[in-house]
Amino acid sequence: MKKTLGFILVLAMLVALFAGCGTTGNPSSDASDPPASDTPTDDNSVSASSDSDSPYKFAKGNFETNEKGFPTSNYEYELPFCTTDEVFTFWTVVWAPQAVDESGYENMPFASFERERTGVNIEYVLISSETRSENFAVLLASDDLCDISSQASYFYTSGPFKKAVLDEHWFINVYDYKDYCPNYIYEATKDPNDDSIYESVFYEDDLILTFYAFLKDPLISSNYMTRGDWLEKFGLTNDDIRTYDQLHDYLLRVKSEIDTCEFPWPMFASIDMAGTYSFASMDTLPYVSDRIFPTFVVDGKAKLANMNESDREFVGMIQQWYSEGLINPNWTSFTNNTSFQDLTTTGQVGYLYCSPGEVTGYEAQTTNDPNCSWVPLHKPLKTLDQTVHMGNKVSRVTYGSSCVSAKCENIPLAVTWCDWRYSPTGCFDTSYGKEGVLWEYDENHNIVATDWALNDTSLTYAWKCMFYGLNSLAEHGMEDGMRKYAYPGGERLIDIHDYWKDQKNDYAWDWPSGVSLTDEQTARANQLMADIGTFVQENYLAFVDGSKPISEWDGYIEGLKGLGMDELVGIYQDAYDAYAAGA
Numbered sequence: 159m160k161k162t163l164g165f166i167l168v169l170a171m172l173v174a175l176f177a178g179c180g181t182t183g184n185p186s187s188d189a190s191d192p193p194a195s196d197t198p199t200d201d202n203s204v205s206a207s208s209d210s211d212s213p214y215k216f217a218k219g220n221f222e223t224n225e226k227g228f229p230t231s232n233y234e235y236e237l238p239f240c241t242t243d244e245v246f247t248f249w250t251v252v253w254a255p256q257a258v259d260e261s262g263y264e265n266m267p268f269a270s271f272e273r274e275r276t277g278v279n280i281e282y283v284l285i286s287s288e289t290r291s292e293n294f295a296v297l298l299a300s301d302d303l304c305d306i307s308s309q310a311s312y313f314y315t316s317g318p319f320k321k322a323v324l325d326e327h328w329f330i331n332v333y334d335y336k337d338y339c340p341n342y343i344y345e346a347t348k349d350p351n352d353d354s355i356y357e358s359v360f361y362e363d364d365l366i367l368t369f370y371a372f373l374k375d376p377l378i379s380s381n382y383m384t385r386g387d388w389l390e391k392f393g394l395t396n397d398d399i400r401t402y403d404q405l406h407d408y409l410l411r412v413k414s415e416i417d418t419c420e421f422p423w424p425m426f427a428s429i430d431m432a433g434t435y436s437f438a439s440m441d442t443l444p445y446v447s448d449r450i451f452p453t454f455v456v457d458g459k460a461k462l463a464n465m466n467e468s469d470r471e472f473v474g475m476i477q478q479w480y481s482e483g484l485i486n487p488n489w490t491s492f493t494n495n496t497s498f499q500d501l502t503t504t505g506q507v508g509y510l511y512c513s514p515g516e517v518t519g520y521e522a523q524t525t526n527d528p529n530c531s532w533v534p535l536h537k538p539l540k541t542l543d544q545t546v547h548m549g550n551k552v553s554r555v556t557y558g559s560s561c562v563s564a565k566c567e568n569i570p571l572a573v574t575w576c577d578w579r580y581s582p583t584g585c586f587d588t589s590y591g592k593e594g595v596l597w598e599y600d601e602n603h604n605i606v607a608t609d610w611a612l613n614d615t616s617l618t619y620a621w622k623c624m625f626y627g628l629n630s631l632a633e634h635g636m637e638d639g640m641r642k643y644a645y646p647g648g649e650r651l652i653d654i655h656d657y658w659k660d661q662k663n664d665y666a667w668d669w670p671s672g673v674s675l676t677d678e679q680t681a682r683a684n685q686l687m688a689d690i691g692t693f694v695q696e697n698y699l700a701f702v703d704g705s706k707p708i709s710e711w712d713g714y715i716e717g718l719k720g721l722g723m724d725e726l727v728g729i730y731q732d733a734y735d736a737y738a739a740g741a
Contacts, residue, residue, distance in 0.1 A: 215239035216574055218337040228347045229340040232582050238277025239574060245279040246572055247304035249297070250560075251287050251632050253496075254617055254625050258284070268626050271592035275584075278575045291315075303328060303563045305572055308633045310561040311368045318680040319367050329561040330569055332366035338573040341580035345372055345554075345636065357671040358555045369576045369634035371558035374585060377639055378552055378658040380434055380513045384408075386533035388416060388508065402475065402538045405509075409484045412508040418526075421486040422508030424498045429476070429702075431511060433557075438549030439539045440475075441468040441667075446698055448691035453730055454548050454667045458738070460730040461667075464694050465718055473701045474708045481704060490699070496621075499523075505530075514651035515642030519618025534654045537661055547667035552659070560634035579628065579635035589638035591627040597644055607645040619645070673737040679729050686726040693721055 215236040222230045252258060263269055263282045273279060283304055285293045294313035297303050303310075310329060311319040322328045336343055346359035361367050373379075389395060392411060399408050412422045430437050430445045432452065437444055443452035443463045451462040463469065479485055492498055495516070501507050503523040510532065512520070517532045524530035537550065562572045578584040590597050596611045611622055620642045624630070630637040643651050675683060697714050700706040706714070715723075 213241045214571060214574075216338055216570060217340050217577070218570075221340045226347075227336075229344040232344055233340040233577075234581055234583060235276075235574075235578055237275055237583070239578070240277035240571055242277075243279065244568055244571065245281050246306055246566070246575070247281045247283055248306045248308070248560075249283045249285065249294075249304035249310075250308040250629065251290060252284050252625065252629065253287070253631065254621060255284065255286065257616060257625055266626075267595045268588075268591050272588065275587055276575060276578055278571065280575075298328065303565070305563050305566040306560050306576070307563070308558065308560045311559060317684065318675075318677060320361060320365065320677065323365070323367055323564075327564045329367070330564050330566075330573075331364075332369065332562070332573065333360075333364050335569060335573045336366075338570045339369075339577035339580075341577050341584075341636075342369060345580055352554070354671045355554055368559045368561045371556045371628075371630040371634055372580070372636045373554045373556055374589075374636055374638045376552040376554045377655045378434065378550065379556070379655075380431070380511060381537060381658045382436055382535045383510050383512060383517070383532045383654075384508055384535055386531040387527070387529045388412060389533065391415075396533045396535050400536055400539055400542055402540060405535075405538045406479065406484070409479070409509060410482065413483060416505065416508065418505035419508050420506070421483060423479070423484055424486040424492050424495075424501060424507055424510070425476075425489040425702075426492050426494075426511070427490045427699075428493075429699075433553075435549035436511070436537050437472065439537065439544060439546045440472040441547070442466055442472060443549065444469060444472050446694065448695040449687060450691070451687070451694075453669045455669055455734055456547075456667055458734075460727055460734050462723075462727055462730065464698050465715060465723060469698075470708065470711045473698065476702055477704055477708060480702055485702075487703075489702075509535075513620060513642075514654040515620030515623070516618050517651055517654075518612075518645075518647070519620065523615060523618075534657045536658070539661075544662070546661060546663045548663075548665060549668075550659075550661050550663050551665065551668070556630055556637070558630045558633045558635070576634055585636040585638055588628040588635050589623075589641045590644075591623075596622060596626050596641075605644045612645055670734075670737060673730075673733050675729065675733045679733060683726060683729050686722045686729075689721045690718060690723060690726060693717060 216239070217233050217235065221233050224230050252263060259266065263284060264273070264280060269280060269282065290309075291313055294307070294310070295315075298314070298316075307313075307329075310322075314322050314328075316322070316326075323331050332339065332342070342359075346355055349355070355372070358370055359366055384396065384399075386396070389398075392408075392415070394408070399405050409422045412419050416422075428446050430443065432445045432447075432450075435443050435445070435452070442461075443454060445452050446464060451464060453463070454461050476485070486492070486498070486501075488498075495502065495510065495512050498507065499520075502510060502520055503525070505524065505527055510520075512532075514534075520532060521530050537546075539546070560576060562569060562576065566572050579588050590605070593599075594608065596608060597605050598608050600606045607619065611619055611626075614622075617625065623642050627641065628635045628637050640652070643649070697706065697717065701708060701711070701714075
């Protein structure tokens with residue numbers, strides 16, 4: 159299994175919208191217009207030239223490669239690249255099902271626009287986020303998978319996903335069709351200084367299991383924010399809240415002085431957010447799941463979260479905060495910030511995890527306070543001079559992914575359709591959607607949001623981007639991070655991403671992206687995780703509300719050991735040692 163922890167990115171998909179993006183300027187740094195379908199966006203792009211009599215305009219044979227066989231540039235498709243009537247089924251999710259009209263999602267603006275551009279017909283099979291795991295298992299058992307499935311590598315639970323590709327032949331090895339996806343390969347290999355993206359895409363040097371979602375440019379997508387108007391009322395700024403003690407005192411003050419805010423922090427059921435890790439300064443990664451444990455390494459020793467002395471310290475602090483009424487008692491029901499949007503917009507939230515792209519929507523919807531404003535907070539530290547040892551890295555790999563079924567009747571076309579979203583034109587078209595829906599040009603030919611996109615209150619602008627453009631929380635593609643800020647004032651939201659970068663971090667404890675578990679190690683780790691994960695879910699979280707006092711921590715650890723915790727840690731230690739020996 160390549161980087162078990164890569165799946166953690168997926169587990170965080172239901173948290174606040176990760177990628178802030180968008181711009182009040184042009185969509186591309188290289189051109190003032192969206193890239194034309196037959197024109198390179200920049201000097202590195204290569205345009206297609208295919209047999210004019212063929213119904214397909216495939217990339218195969220039309221791009222240059224380097225000594226490793228990888229594309230040397232982006233590839234622009236001749237559009238449409240398909241003129242047949244073939245239909246692909248696509249198993250996925252829409253986060254705003256109430257917005258899908260009776261005609262079906264495939265007839266709504268984004269899907270119909272993508273169909274016009276590519277010529278590929280997609281029949282969307284939309285499953286609710288709550289039932290996707292169960293539904294995927296049913297489809298797998300009945301051998302009835304769709305042609306393309308989003309996040310299949312996460313929902314497959316019968317062993318390492320490599321097994322689903324090489325042994326059971328449920329899905330294709332994308333590497334076998336690399337001639338049909340030059341943009342995806344190029345994006346994964348173009349930066350020799352970014353091993354993380356290569357390691358995410360290439361399970362092995364000749365094995366690619368899935369199409370991951372990328373950001374066009376790396377950024378810290380989400381973190382905690384607070385009410386700027388409340389800070390001003392207290393005579394504070396966001397820079398005054400840097401440590402846990404300062405955050406604690408601030409939340410106490412919000413609770414006591416803001417009449418509407420009885421429980422300032424609507425903490426998520428997973429406590430921390432996988433991938434972003436707001437509380438890594440506690441020398442652990444306190445993300446809680448019943449299936450996956452965040453992993454890090456201290457002085458050559460592998461560590462799994464939720465079972466260390468640092469975890470005892472962290473959860474003891476959280477238990478105290480809960481007892482003081484700083485954490486909403488309904489926290490176990492909060493899987494993402496839409497779970498408590500009514501609390502946010504009525505002044506009942508003082509510590510909010512979200513992306514900058516959601517800010518203006520929350521401010522506009524808070525009708526009981528015209529002065530409402532949200533500002534970013536730094537990730538808290540133990541001490542002001544602390545150097546954090548893990549987390550906070552910016553990355554281009556994000557949450558969504560898609561896999562192509564091995565039984566798809568036209569795999570080259572399905573792969574081409576997936577790859578189109580990584581092309582310069584496809585990136586723009588899928589990020590922004592059809593002109594006139596979310597965006598239009600102003601008098602200076604800059605991209606700006608439409609009045610409807612900004613003023614309609616059914617969804618915040620950021621969530622509209624996920625509905626009327628690329629759904630990168632679940633699906634494959636390359637998202638232009640600037641798309642969610644294409645309106646007046648969007649610049650202040652872009653600055654929030656940079657604000658979150660300001661943390662001293664030496665990354666000494668980050669788990670190396672190149673560590674791999676063997677198939678045998680993966681199988682055994684999955685067996686152990688099944689029972690250990692359930693035990694952690696039921697017991698670690700019980701410390702939060704005090705139903706388990708901290709005095710029972712040692713008993714909790716003994717329970718983990720009885721389920722094979724030491725063996726599980728040993729598996730990761732062996733994998734790390736093998737990696738270190740070959741480094």
